[in-house]
C-alpha cells in the first residue's frame with residue numbers, strides 16, 4: 001500500500017487560523033500586536049524566498065512584520081548595531097536573522113547577540129540550553145513543525161525508535177532533543193547519524209520514524225528504510241533540471257513507508273507556521289503573559 005501523505009500545507013492552514021485567532025484575542029485584550037523583524041543579508045535566492053514567505057504569513061495572521069535587507073558586503077558590526085536596535089524596540093517581539101550569513105560575519109556572534117526572549121528561532125545558547133534541559137522557551141521552528149506533523153497525524157512517538165539523519169544546529173540536534181525528552185508525546189529512543197556514520201543504511205533501517213535533514217537531494221533511498229516506517233523529509237534541494245526535491249528519494253520510498261511528507265508541501269510550510277507560533281508566544285511573554 002502506498003504511504004499516507006502527511007500534508008503540511010493543510011495542517012499549516014489549520015494551525016495558522018488557530019494562531020491568528022489567538023493573536024486577535026491578545027490584541028483585543030492588551031493592544032499588543034505580535035511583531036516579527038526579519039533580517040536578510042545578501043542575495044541568496046533560497047533565503048529570499050523563505051523570508052518573503054515568512055512576511056506573507058505574518059500579514060495573513062495579522063502580525064506586524066518588518067524586513068531589513070542588507071547588502072552581501074555588510075560588516076558584522078553593522079549587523080550587530082541593527083540587532084541591538086531590534087532588541088530594544090518594544091514593537092518587535094521576535095527577531096529572525098536568516099541563515100546562512102556571508103563569510104565575513106561570524107554566525108555564532110550574531111546568534112548570541114539576539115536577546116533570548118526575542119529569539120523566536122530558538123538558536124541562542126540560552127534557548128538551546130532550555131530545550132536540552134526539558135524546559136523549552138522557543139522550540140526551533142523546523143523541529144517543532146516535525147513534532148506537530150507527527151502528533152496531529154496521530155503517529156505514535158513514545159518508546160519508538162526515531163533515527164535523525166543530519167546533525168545541524170537548525171534541525172538535527174534540536175529535533176533529537178525534542179523527541180527524546182521525557183514528556184507526553186515524545187519519549188522516543190533517538191539515534192542521530194550523519195555523513196560520517198558507518199553503515200548508514202543499517203542505522204536508518206532501524207527507524208520506526210526517520211527524520212532526514214542532511215541537505216542532499218534524494219539521499220534516503222528505498223533500501224535505507226524499514227517497511228512501514230514513517231519518513232519525514234526536511235530537505236529542499238533543486239536538481240540541475242530545476243526540479244525541487246527533498247532529501248528523500250520520494251517515489252521509491254513512498255512505496256514502502258507507511259507515511260511520508262512531500263516536498264514541497266510538507267515540513268516547509270510547518271516551519272513558517274511554528275515561527276508564527278513562537279512569535280505569538282514572544283508577544284505574550286513580553287507583554288506579561290496576561291492572555
Ligand code: GUN
Nearest residue numbers: 096097098099100121141
Ligand atoms: N535558514 C534555514 N532555516 C532557517 C531557520 O529556521 N531560521 C533561520 N534564521 N535561518 C534559516
